[in-house]
Amino acid sequence: MTQLNSALPSISHPSRTLRIGSRESQLALIQTYYVREKLQKHFPEHTFEICTMSTQGDKILDVALAKIGDKGLFTKELEVGMLRHEIDFAVHSLKDLPTRLPEGLVLGVVTERENPADALVVHAKHQDKQIETLPSGAVIGTSSLRRLAQLRHHFPHLTFKDIRGNLNTRLQKLDAGEYDALILAAAGLQRLGMSDRIHQVLPAEISLHAVGQGALGIECRADDLEVLSILKTIEHVPTRDRVLAERAFLRELEGGCQVPIGVNTQLDGNILTLTGIVASLDGQHLVKDTVTGTTTQAEQLGIELAQSLRQQGAQEILSEIFETVQRG
Template sequence: MTSTVSSPPRTVRIGSRKSQLALVQTHWVQEQLQKHFPDRRFEVHTMSTQGDKILDVALAKIGDKGLFTKELEVGMLQHETDLAVHSLKDLPTNLPEGLMLGCVTERENPADALVVHEKHKDKQLETLSPGSVVGTSSLRRLAQLRYHFPHLEFKDIRGNLNTRLAKLDEGQYDAIVLAVAGLTRLGMSDRIHQVIPPEISLHAVGQGALGIECRTDDAEILDLLKALEHRETAQRCYAERAFLNTLEGGCQVPIGVNTKIEGDRLTLTGMVASLDGKRLIKDAISGTPDQAQHLGIQLAEKLREMGAQEILDEIFEQIQRS
């Protein structure tokens, strides 16, 4: 009588950027998967993306389509890795053929945060002196802050979180704007001086959530990822991504959003602003959570009718000329 020995389940290889924040996020995903599937092995494979290598040029000038994701996607398509963990705000809305967004995790606070130099500890955004230098690498934050605070001066800032904080502490900036979620995940919540309300700064699409990308034909991995899916976050982010995709904007375009689910109502607020901060178009739409993508498309069309497309066309021309 012959006995058959079943082969152990395959090792799952997780792709990640090498930055400190990316690794914290990826190791969290690894730990969660390990907890749900203790009989499996999950390995982290790191790689540098184009966005990690080019640190001396403003993001808007080098184009942002897949800037922090392309190398990770090639790894999956070549079967070197099985899935990749992204900050969802970095993941383009149009993915390469053969890949899909397999899972959206529970969201951290998606808001933007003001971090100030020690000498401005008694100030808020509203009370910073005229001419104060505020650092941000995001055109979305820049346009909204210029709209609300035209008396402040804004300066581009690149690098990882630690690099940006060091530049602030050295006095190169009076304040900088970062994501609450990134500071929280790195254990730096104490640096959050002010959580900027959505009335001033709508956040980036997908901000605060992790998006796990995988191959569309890998049913085994898709099944594993179901354990990490957070339904409410996913519905909110699908509405946001549909809004962005319909407006054909990348993460380096001044498009901001805010979503909330109360009872059986999903409310999506969306915004498009000019780079100089002089024009800002904003509106909101509500419906049921299972209409998430339809709501995103509807709101985008509504903003287009209000003049958003003209603003976006101007911005693309400005970026190409610069």
């Protein structure tokens, strides 16, 4: 079961302790504290206890994400904890949460999205530059194949180098001169109080963002109706509609977070516009399309867009990438 539970019975909530699972990183904890604070306001009679876990993605820092495999890289340990009833729910950066969840777990709720765009962060010597004006050969750090493919498409004269580690580690490497610039999620910088490091927010014309980027997804046991009812109090419906379309698009293409699949969603009333791309690793081949419909059709729009891109050659691009990554 992977869909959001939208209709739940009214449930009374006697006082209890609820255990929230979180990764140990600074950003993950900030996001989890944010969720706990919102829930505590709605349910002051409850105790919300944070339980941290280290995931595989946190432990392996010397290998590119795409080579490790991406299904559940930052979520599996938390999911095992839920299935063992060691924790009651887990807070994820939604872009890290696979579109197909383990049996017995569900995406219970999505909170209001921060800016989902990618951001350029530059070394001090490039303060007068934008991504369009960085010099030929400038070294750009990114661990995302999605960003890499799109930027290679638009800026083939730049040099791209993998970078891992938490946000502070990456910024230290940038400031030490190992990189000329980094591409990071604007939302992560904002949540960490580092908005001043955002030099340029990249427009959708240059870089479509990751599925779910900027949103938090709270995963829980599908049969825990009390927890689901509690979580629903902090749901942000416009964000939910947008990410349902995005996740359906990704799920239909059977792509994980470490493939060059980008999206952009716009909401005007109940009219949802979804744009998506699939790009080759070298940026030479890129297919892109847009679909529009109502929010009640959100998931169907995602499926429709995936099918359209597949007809334009997306599947061949993804198959080639998979084979390349498997070969290492």
